Amino acid sequence: MMRYSEVVFSCTGGEDWHQDILISDLGDMGFDTFEVQDRGFAAYIASEQLDRSALESLLIHQPVGFEVSYVVNEIEPQNWNSVWERNFEPVVVADQCYVRATFHAAAPEYPYEIVIDPKMAFGTGHHQTTSLMMRQMLAETFEGKTVLDMGCGTGILAILAAKLGAAQVLAIDNDPVCAASVEENKIRNEAAHIVTECGSVELIRGHRFDVILANINRNILLHQLEAYTQSLEANGILYMSGFYEGHDLDVLSDAAQLQGLRYESHEVLDGWVAARFIKE
The missing domain is CATH 3.40.50.150 (Vaccinia Virus protein VP39)
Incomplete structure (x- = not known):
């Protein structure tokens, strides 16, 4: 099974949209899942796709006053379930579609229900x-x-x-x-x-x-x-x-x-x- 890396970014200064642009740029680099945290966010990428040189280059070119540091953690695929189960709550879209995980109760009052087990997928x-x-x-x-x-x-x-x-x-x-x-x-x-x-x-x-x-x-x-x-x-x-x-x-x-x-x-x-x- 593919191994993934968790990169935890700590952000200080700048505007809220600076972090949004950084996340968008990271998506272009192959990061496919993001988890907002206090003073930053965690991003996930297949370990073989993590290019640290490209990442360093991206961070060097951030706007003046927006400071970003990061730590890379290698994670075992089987541990991913505990990450998303800890944070995954049911979602209602347009008052019509109820998205839940297998461990959530059903909600038959919505016209459409989708049960998702995301694992490592976005x-x-x-x-x-x-x-x-x-x-x-x-x-x-x-x-x-x-x-x-x-x-x-x-x-x-x-x-x-x-x-x-x-x-x-x-x-x-x-x-x-x-x-x-x-x-x-x-x-x-x-x-x-x-x-x-x-x-x-x-x-x-x-x-x-x-x-x-x-x-x-x-x-x-x-x-x-x-x-x-x-x-x-x-x-x-x-x-x-x-x-x-x-x-x-x-x-x-x-x-x-x-x-x-x-x-x-x-x-x-x-x-x-x-x-x-x-x-x-």
């Missing part, structure tokens, strides 16, 4: 981007549609698409831990028709989708945008998240327009964005 509904994507999905019609969840993590978005009536769902992640997590979570949620693949954007060649869900980060989205467009049906919908309002959204919107994707709308939560595009 995506429990707690992060702003996941919540934003789910909100947008709950306002969309998925009945009978073909859906791609790119960078699926735990598979939470794929599972929600299935519960909303999607006929076919493909969930892709380049982390085998995530792929294994989706396989377990789809059975837990009676969404066995979800197809899980371990790999990257090359796996979607030859496929056509009515809806693509991509909650990753700005740089990967920019790199994969052309492939998304080629795989979308006419009038297909692309939802993207994992980036910030302002410059990130502008850059992605401009790139999408060059691919023939029309920007429709976006939602913001704590500076994070989920945006909706239509293939013309």
